[in-house]
Amino acid sequence: MEFSVKSGNPEKQRSACVVVGIFDRRKLSAAARVLDKASGGVLSTILRRGDMDGEKGQTLWLYNLPDTLCDRVLLVGCGKEREFDEPAYRSVTATMAQTVQRSGAVEAVNYLTDLPVKGRDTLWKISQAVTVTEDALYRFQRLKSKKDDTRRPLRRIVLSVPSRSDLLPGEEAVRIAAAVSVGTRLTRDLANLPGNICTPAYLAEQAVQLKKTYKGLKVEVLEEAGMEKLGMGALLSVSRGSAQPAKLIVLEHRGGKKDRKPVVLVGKGITFDTGGISLKPGAAMDEMKFDMCGAASVLGVMKACAEMMLPINVVGVVAAAENMPDGKATRPGDVVTTLSGQTVEILNTDAEGRLVLCDALSYVERFTPDAVIDIATLTGACIIALGHQATALLGNHSPLAHELLNAGRQSYDRAWELPLWDEYQEQLKSNFADMANIGGRPAGTITAACFLSRFTKKYHWAHLDIAGVAWKSGKEKGATGRPVPLLMQYLLNKAG
Template sequence: MEFHVKSGSPEKQRSACIVIGVFEPRKLSPVGEQLDQVSDGYISNILRRGDLEGKAGQVLLLHNVPNTLCDRVLLIGCGKERDFSESQYKRIISKAISTLNDTGSMEAVCFLSELNVKGRDTHWKVKHAVEAAQSSLYTFDQLKSKTDTARRPLRKLVFNVTTRRDLTIGEQAIAEGQAVAEGVKLAKDLANMPPNICHPTYLAEQAEKIADDYDKVNVEILEESDMLELGMGAFMAVAQGSAQPAKLVILNYNGAEDKDESPITLVGKGLTFDSGGISIKPSESMDEMKYDMGGAAGVFGAFLAIVQLKLPVNVVMAVAAAENMPGGHACRPGDVVTSMSGQTIEILNTDAEGRLVLCDTLTYIDKFNPDVVIDVATLTGACVIALGAHATGLLSNHNPLAHDLLNAGETADDRAWRLPLWDEYQEQLNTNFADMANLGGRPAGTITAACFLSRFTKKYQWAHLDIAGTAWRGGKDKGATGRPVSLLTQYVIDRANARASKDA
């Protein structure tokens, strides 16, 4: 879909539809009041009759509004003005887009971007409107033999801004919003793809495609033989039970002027299916374990957004891709393996496998001399219990990095919450038979999983994002969310902007 910005009066818009906000109780937004005056009170008369109260999500489509040049006016309920929040803004954008798409308005001018969202400027409102619009139109139907498509789908959306000075700001916001939306779409597509299609080799092929499609991007794929030669005993312990060969997928983007500048390094857990291995999971909802590569999907999506924006940074993406299956070659509870770092690990539960593939990957990526490392993983059910589906768990060995990620999450409306990484929790990983166990017991499961990873990240600044609760939804709305693409991309944008301000 095309997105544009312009500045103009609502009554002068030659469009299939213009979109106006209405607050409770029946209070038109400033643009709505302007349009109402031009139409000699036509809109306010309709509201007084009770056709639309202004409750959040209500819609009313008007035709042939007097003294206007548009075919339709879509009124969107925004709720109470004093309660109008960032999340409410995104919800009404989504509602507007789905309504436009269903009612045959192939193009529209949206005045919702002029609404006041506390603490947010034009850039934020336009960028998030683009993201919300694209998200509301997302479908995963490429595997269906018959698809339902709108007869006259929405093709073009113009956001109106208050002044002409905001046009440049709006154009930049559209570029960022579209890049993030493309990244989110890629992450959703990868995660929603069934595991018989999306296996480690498939992920490697997607990386090769990105490297072919974009400048300054190189790809490297480590095969199982390479990993065995490097001594990745923890990674291979997970992979050895599956007929699908594991891959360590590396994408390298050199966008900085200094090609030797230390890169921002994004590491993703890519368990394309997690049966639990010998410690097999219950059968109920096991189909959702195709989403155990949500971390890989997230870093793929963020990498794509960064490359599309041509940000002046160096970025390395590393995806630990494997399948965790039971079988005659599978690792067992009680096995002791040696990681690439030389540290030994007793495997108490084969379903705590994500930290095993990640620990060797986190050791490997030290070769890139990273500036910071952020790993992303659907790592622990404990994180779902602690934070639910709203916040990503964040743990870090570097306070400034954690602070920057939290701020990026607030800006992106893709929030995280920091948990402690105290030494006292490390004791739960003690075992009589190896340097550490791969499980710390039920208490503080998210924290002890991060404690495990922290033992392989002492050489650099590192943060861990546990997205077990935020990567996908279950139930009737089952599907990937595309998180934390927005958070990660915003973090890199913030880094690039801070560099530009410093150099100015």
């Protein structure tokens, strides 16, 4: 999809389609009023007839509007004007994109970016228009023998800005949002692949492919022998029951000054999670291919950073393994020694994400990081606590947590902070090792983070549990690409 920005009146646009908003009770938006005046009141007449009243999600096509240069006009219902907020803006933008795509128009000039959204400026609306449109039109058809191809797909959207002085900043907003969308698409593509294709080795191959595409990226893949030599007993305990060898994948984007400490992102990459010997129930187990969404988001962020040549140092680490039951698989009650030297009693082999992450979190100390953020589909308890709306955020450094929360609000990829109090650490006590890998049912998301916190004493760290937001179930089953927008906004803010 090609996006651009333009300043000008809607009636003067030579385009296959011009899109304007209509508020509830047939109230014309500013751009719609201009079209109405130019056409001699045609819009007002049509609305008075009752063809449309402006309810959110309504659409109406108009053809051959007098004294305009476009082929057709799409009216999009925006709901009540006083209630038009961020979710409403995102919703009507998605409706616009899907409606134009179905129409056969290959281009459109979008005046929804002129709609007033409380607390948001033009650049935010431009950025959201790009990312929401890309999200709304995303389809994963790689594995279908017959593709559901759109007859004449939408190829170009022009986004309206108020004045010529907004053109340059608008173009920069488009460039950044397009790069974020490229990274998000990679994340979704990887996460939607089944476990028989997207193995730890496949993730490593994708990292190498990124290096070939973006010469500034550096990639290293650590094999099981190297991890064994380092002493990564926790990570290797997870892959022991699988025919697929584990991989530790390290990507480096050095866009900042050499002496600047990097931000390190660590992704959980369980390419399929049966639960191991602590076998999961069969229902919806196919969705455990999404247990590598943390890893996929790290690869997506690294691609976006390289795409926009972000002037900051970022290191991405993917701890990739498959969790399978086998004669060699780790048993409940086994004790393993982590890279940090701490020992763990594995009471439940389905709490494997924290085992691959803890060794990766110890490994990244060598980068002397400015901050470390891990991303993981870690706990079902997160879905019980926060549903499918918010990412859970926990950490050991309040300023880092606040920066991430703010980035989530800016990008509308929101997170919510949970407490990480010392009292919760009591639940991880073990009679046979330094700690257990589970802490019981109460506060499961928090005790999982407590476990990880024991491996992050030497740097500022935050944990993002994305179990509730990384994919959707049901009719719209598939990966969402979250939290790539949140992470990219955080990095953009760091880069200034």
